[in-house]
Amino acid sequence: xxxxxxxxxxxxxxxxxxxxxxxxxxxxxxxxxxxxxxxxxxxxxxxxxxxxxxxxxxxxxxxxxxxxxxxxxxxxxxxxxxxxxxxxxxxxxxxxxxxxxxxxxxxxxxxxxxxxxxxxxxxxxxxxxxxxxxxxxxxxxxxxxxxxxxxxxxxxxxxxxxxxxxxxxxxxxxxxxxxxxxxxxxxxxxxxxxxxxxxxxxxxxxxxxxxxxxxxxxxxxxxxxxxxxxxxxxxxxxxxxxxxxxxxxxxxxxxxxxxxxxxxxxxxxxxxxxxxxxxxxxxxxxxxxxxxxxxxxxxxxxxxxxxxxxxxxxxxxxx
Numbered sequence: 579x580x581x582x583x584x585x586x587x588x589x590x591x592x593x594x595x596x597x598x599x600x601x602x603x604x605x606x607x608x609x610x611x612x613x614x615x616x617x618x619x620x621x622x623x624x625x626x627x628x629x630x631x632x633x634x635x636x637x638x639x640x641x642x643x644x645x646x647x648x649x650x651x652x653x654x655x656x657x658x659x660x661x662x663x664x665x666x667x668x669x670x671x672x673x674x675x676x677x678x679x680x681x682x683x684x685x686x687x688x689x690x691x692x693x694x695x696x697x698x699x700x701x702x703x704x705x706x707x708x709x710x711x712x713x714x715x716x717x718x719x720x721x722x723x724x725x726x727x728x729x730x731x732x733x734x735x736x737x738x739x740x741x742x743x744x745x746x747x748x749x750x751x752x753x754x755x756x757x758x759x760x761x762x763x764x765x766x767x768x769x770x771x772x773x774x775x776x777x778x779x780x781x782x783x784x785x786x787x788x789x790x791x792x793x794x795x796x797x798x799x800x801x802x803x804x805x806x807x808x809x810x811x812x813x814x815x816x817x818x819x820x821x822x823x824x825x826x827x828x829x830x831x832x833x834x835x836x837x838x839x840x841x842x843x844x845x846x847x848x849x850x851x852x853x854x855x856x857x858x859x860x861x862x863x864x865x866x867x868x869x870x871x872x873x874x875x876x877x878x879x880x881x882x883x884x885x886x887x888x889x890x891x892x893x894x895x896x897x
Contacts, residue, residue, distance in 0.1 A: 582618045586644070588678050590624070593643050599636045601626045613637040615644045656680060660717045664689065664725050666770035673767040682713065683729075684766050688736045689773035690726040691719075691758040691780050692743060695790065698722065701753050708746050725776075727769055736762060740792040756780050759794040778802065785897045804890050812891045819888055824872040828892045836864045837889070841882055 587603060594600040601624045605612075611626045611633040626637050659676050662668045668676070677684055694701040702724050705716045715727045728739050740757045747753040758779030760772030775795035782801050783793045795802075804812070827833045836854065840861075843849040847865075851858050865877060872888075874881040 582620070583622070585678065586615070586617050586622060588681075589644060590640070592674065592678060593640060597639070597643075599626075599640050601637070601640050611637055613641060615641055617644055656715075657717050660715055660727070661719060661725075664717070664719070664727075664770055664773040666774070670767045673769070677766055682766065686730040686762055686764055687766055687769060687772070688728050688730065688739075688762045689760040689769055689776045690728060690736075690740055690743060691760075691773065691776035692724045692726065692747070692755045693722055693757075693780055694724070694747060694753045694755040697751060697753055698724070700751055701747055701755065704747060704750050705743060708743070723777075723780075725773060727766070730762060736760075737792065737794055740794075744792055754790040756783060756788075756790055757792040758783070759792065761795055785893055800886070801890050801894070804887070805894055809895065812895055816888065816891055816895070819884070824888060824892070827868055827871050828889060833864060833868065834889065836861065837868060837876060837885065840865065840876060841886060845877060845879065845882055847877075 583603060590601050590603070601613075603622065603624055605625045606627070609627070609629050611629050613624055613626065613634075615622045615624045624637075624640070626633055626640070628636075659668070659672075663673050663676060676682070692701070692705070698718070698721065702716065702718050705724060705726060709716060709726070712731075713729050717725050719725050726743065728736065730736075734742070736759050740759045744755050744757045747755050758776040758781075760775035760779070763769060763772050779793045779795045779798055782798045782805070783791065785801075807815075827837070836850075836856075839854050840847075840850045843853060847858065847861060850856075851861050854861070865875075868885070869875045872885065874885045874888075876882040876885045
């Protein structure tokens with residue numbers, strides 16, 4: 579019972595932190611409201627500062643929250659429970675119980691989805707070794723991917739953390755991994771949303787043949803918005819822009835690589851030339867060809883946006 583009381587005290591502390599309702603398992607003197615908590619099949623006395631109707635309502639709230647926590651199935655092994663939470667199958671209280679059981683400090687965190695091109699078991703072990711000194715957690719999700727929960731430390735961005743993991747796998751094992759980064763969430767209880775975004779980033783990057791790199795969900799927000807359109811509507815938009823003529827460009831790997839690099843370089847000719855190790859005249863020739871075939875001068879911001887949307891729609895229809 580001693581261990582159960584210690585766990586109950588942690589639960590009460592977490593309830594206080596999240597709701598402001600403070601209760602203890604021993605009296606502190608003065609005007610207090612005594613009430614009962616049902617926990618692990620036992621009735622445990624608890625005490626709340628203050629008396630009257632407000633204190634009684636607060637006591638009922640605390641009792642309900644404790645009973646709700648206790649009514650859940652006991653948390654299984656850490657990996658299995660974490661997998662359940664990341665897949666969104668446990669709910670907020672399951673995550674709360676998980677944090678309590680494994681003594682985790684809640685805070686801003688982000689989910690990472692890593693898909694190694696080989697040696698999954700060794701990749702998983704390498705990531706565990708790499709993060710062993712931190713509160714971050716690693717779990718195998720299936721036969722192809724590993725998930726990481728990273729708690730923000732202020733030392734590096736989520737994207738930099740993803741690059742750190744990818745570089746660790748490549749330098750130590752020679753493994754190339756596609757890494758997806760979800761958006762940061764304020765609490766571990768919201769981590770399933772971030773993980774779904776990380777998985778989406780990896781999946782969408784494969785459509786654009788960007789395998790083996792690090793991608794954040796944010797950079798594919800436009801793709802995700804367009805992906806939710808019905809295929810018939812995508813086709814309709816392409817026809818409205820008379821994009822059939824652009825197929826010559828979209829099917830040409832060199833031309834699409836040039837266009838994407840130009841857009842990624844903020845429409846800067848010199849920077850694109852450097853990044854592609856391409857002579858400026860060759861780049862200008864390709865940009866002119868894109869304009870001649872599609873009618874879009876992607877040196878102009880508005881035409882560049884239109885070209886980007888058309889290229890995304892085209893690739894989504896081909897996937």
